[in-house]
Amino acid sequence: MEIEKMSFEEALKKLEEIVKELEGESIQLEESIEKFELGVKLSSHCLSKLNEAERKIEELTRSEEGKLIVKELKMDE
Amino acid sequence: MVYLGCFSLMDNLKNQNIHIYSVSELNFEIKKNLEAGFSSIWVEGEVSNCYCHNNRHVYFDLKDENSKMRIVMFHEINKNLLFKIENGLHLILYGYVSVYEKRGEYQFIALDAKPVGRGALLLAFEQLRAKLEKQGYFDLSRKKPLPVFPKKIGAVTSTGGAVIRDMISILSRRFENFNLIIRNVNVQGPSSEEEICSAIDDLCECGVDVIIIARGGGSLEDLWAFNTESVAQKVYRCSIPVISAVGHETDYTICDFVADFRAATPSVAAQVVIIDKAEVTENIKSKLNRIKLMVENKVNSSTKEYYFLTERKIFTRPKSIILDFWQGFDGITMRLREVTGKLINNKTVQVSNMQQFINKRKILDKIVLNRSFINNIVIRLFSAVRGKLKAVKNNVIVTLKDLQSNSPAAVLEKGFALVLDEEEKNVIKSISDIQVGQNININLKDGILLSKILNKINKKLGLEV
Numbered sequence: 001m002e003i004e005k006m007s008f009e010e011a012l013k014k015l016e017e018i019v020k021e022l023e024g025e026s027i028q029l030e031e032s033i034e035k036f037e038l039g040v041k042l043s044s045h046c047l048s049k050l051n052e053a054e055r056k057i058e059e060l061t062r063s064e065e066g067k068l069i070v071k072e073l074k075m076d077e
Numbered sequence: 078m079v080y081l082g083c084f085s086l087m088d089n090l091k092n093q094n095i096h097i098y099s100v101s102e103l104n105f106e107i108k109k110n111l112e113a114g115f116s117s118i119w120v121e122g123e124v125s126n127c128y129c130h131n132n133r134h135v136y137f138d139l140k141d142e143n144s145k146m147r148i149v150m151f152h153e154i155n156k157n158l159l160f161k162i163e164n165g166l167h168l169i170l171y172g173y174v175s176v177y178e179k180r181g182e183y184q185f186i187a188l189d190a191k192p193v194g195r196g197a198l199l200l201a202f203e204q205l206r207a208k209l210e211k212q213g214y215f216d217l218s219r220k221k222p223l224p225v226f227p228k229k230i231g232a233v234t235s236t237g238g239a240v241i242r243d244m245i246s247i248l249s250r251r252f253e254n255f256n257l258i259i260r261n262v263n264v265q266g267p268s269s270e271e272e273i274c275s276a277i278d279d280l281c282e283c284g285v286d287v288i289i290i291a292r293g294g295g296s297l298e299d300l301w302a303f304n305t306e307s308v309a310q311k312v313y314r315c316s317i318p319v320i321s322a323v324g325h326e327t328d329y330t331i332c333d334f335v336a337d338f339r340a341a342t343p344s345v346a347a348q349v350v351i352i353d354k355a356e357v358t359e360n361i362k363s364k365l366n367r368i369k370l371m372v373e374n375k376v377n378s379s380t381k382e383y384y385f386l387t388e389r390k391i392f393t394r395p396k397s398i399i400l401d402f403w404q405g406f407d408g409i410t411m412r413l414r415e416v417t418g419k420l421i422n423n424k425t426v427q428v429s430n431m432q433q434f435i436n437k438r439k440i441l442d443k444i445v446l447n448r449s450f451i452n453n454i455v456i457r458l459f460s461a462v463r464g465k466l467k468a469v470k471n472n473v474i475v476t477l478k479d480l481q482s483n484s485p486a487a488v489l490e491k492g493f494a495l496v497l498d499e500e501e502k503n504v505i506k507s508i509s510d511i512q513v514g515q516n517i518n519i520n521l522k523d524g525i526l527l528s529k530i531l532n533k534i535n536k537k538l539g540l541e542v
Contacts, residue, residue: 008226012361019364022371029379036372043365050354053228055254057245059236059261060279068283073236073259075245 003041008049015042101178108176111183115174120146120185121193124166129155135162139170139185147184154188160201167193198297202304205331209306214313220337221318224286226352229256231285231317233276236261240293240343247347252354258285264292269302274311277319287318287350290332291343294325303330312336322346489522496520508533 003011018039022032059073090097098106122139129135133152138145148170150162162168171189176182192200209215230248234241236259248255260276263269273290280288290312292303302308303323312319312335321336322343333339340346390398481487485495496505499516511517511530519526 009224012225015361015364019367022368022375027375029375032372032375036368039368040365043361046361047358049226050358051254053254053256055249056256056258058258060231060258060283061261062275062279068279070258070283075242 003038003045006042006045008046011042011045011049015039015046018042100181104176104178104181107181107183108178111174111176117171117173119169119171121169122167124162124168125164127162127164129162137162137164139168147182148187149184150187150190158190159197160192161204162190163204166200169193196297198301198304202297202331205304205306205309206334209309209331209335214309215334223318223320223338223349226357227286227350229258229285230350231280231283231288232257232259232291233262233273233280233288234259234291234343235264238264238293240291243344244289244291244347247344248351251348252351255351258283265295265299265302270305270307273302273308277311277315281315281317285317287320288315289320289322289340289343289346289350290336291322291346292324293343294328300324300328300330303332305331308332309335320346320350486522489520492522494519494521494526508535 001010006014018035021027022035022039027035057073057075058070061069061071063069120139122141122145125138125140125145127135127137133155135150135155137148137150139148140146150158155162160166169191170185170187171191172185172187174183175186177184191197213219232241232244234244241259245257248257258280260280262272262276264273277288277290290303292300297304300323303321309331312321312332318338319336320338320340321330321333322340322345323330323332324342326341338349340349386392489495497503497518497520498505498511499518501518503510505511505517511533513530513533515530517528517530519528
């Protein structure tokens with residue numbers, strides 16, 4: 001699966017797998033370098049996913065015609 | 078006589094101006110008096126023989142130690158009752174006594190019921206909890222896992238209360254760029270049940286990743302909407318994970334039991350619904366460092382291994398390895414020879430031992446075999462010889478008889494002659510046995526003719542010789 005298309009959860013899970021694989025004794029040098037490169041990409045993907053969203057607080061209502069309406073909700077913290 | 082007697086009694090009573098009731102009339106009067114006398118009363122007892130037809134009117138007996146009576150609660154009353162009337166419940170009923178004239182029976186018409194010893198709400202709560210538990214609404218196996226990092230969080234709550242403020246502040250602390258969509262509902266009051274149900278539907282429709290149902294603490298009555306069957310069903314059937322955060326830590330609602338996750342309070346819900354960004358960022362970075370370190374170690378150890386390998390004999394003095402190999406080979410060959418020699422000797426001795434053993438046995442076996450074979454032959458021989466002897470004996474007898482008939486004397490008797498030479502040594506059988514001029518003795522049956530050969534005639538040629 002392409003890393004770009006992975007969800008945060010998928011990428012994080014894959015990253016954890018890579019850590020485990022690299023901890024294993026049997027891995028070969030070449031493979032471990034490949035895994036490392038994949039791990040770097042996954043972690044940067046995870047970090048970008050965490051930051052890509054925009055803070056939003058909205059209220060959901062229904063119009064009289066029964067349509068869903070989403071509007072921003074101002075809230076003082 | 079009987080008829081006469083009756084008629085005379087009737088006449089008698091009528092004459093005395095005494096009123097005689099018809100059955101209908103009497104029942105009517107009883108109904109009037111009873112219903113007037115017991116029109117608005119409370120009665121206490123235990124429910125038994127409870128029967129509810131098509132989920133409408135409920136019929137049951139109310140009893141104490143010594144007595145019981147029939148009770149009816151009509152559908153309009155029953156449907157508004159929070160709890161369900163069941164056998165064994167201890168109730169106080171409000172209502173009136175009514176007579177069913179057609180049958181002359183009376184019953185109590187219940188207009189309200191209150192459980193004794195505990196509140197109606199608590200009873201209703203326990204009844205619904207037992208029912209839903211039986212139907213598998215609380216099974217752990219069907220609870221959905223919460224997403225680690227929901228992009229869109231839905232909340233069913235009141236936008237007016239402190240609850241939502243607390244949640245927003247916790248969410249901001251954990252993940253400042255969170256995305257929250259709130260469906261404002263009345264969290265108590267008559268409309269709340271329906272509002273909560275449709276709020277869950279609406280949030281599902283607008284595609285949230287998780288739904289939090291939140292409300293602050295309150296009495297059982299305040300929290301009642303969250304203990305209704307319709308809300309329980311909505312949560313049960315919701316395809317999106319639901320976190321129930323109703324009331325304080327000590328408050329439990331049916332909604333809590335059905336939800337995929339029960340948060341003790343709305344604040345706890347805000348904590349579990351999303352990861353702590355700083356924490357996760359730190360975690361990812363440490364993972365990255367860890368794999369970096371591990372690969373570095375791997376490269377280092379591989380480099381060491383490489384040097385270690387390149388310093389080995391095969392690369393530095395390859396010839397010595399071949400010499401070593403030859404030396405080893407020679408050693409092995411010698412050892413092999415030694416071992417095989419010994420082995421062959423051992424085997425040879427074993428083989429000769431075996432041979433001796435086998436020969437002796439074979440001979441013994443043969444002797445036994447032959448002995449019986451010989452015995453057999455001897456027996457056969459004896460019987461054969463015996464047979465042969467018999468045959469010979471017979472032959473001899475025949476021959477003797479033959480001889481007797483063919484003896485020279487008998488032949489001479491028939492007129493044949495026996496020709497001998499002069500010396501009477503040789504029988505003259507052919508003309509070539511004798512020469513012309515020689516003497517011969519011709520023996521006849523009664524004497525000898527001393528004769529001389531005058532001539533010889535060959536039978537075939539018919540010539541003189």
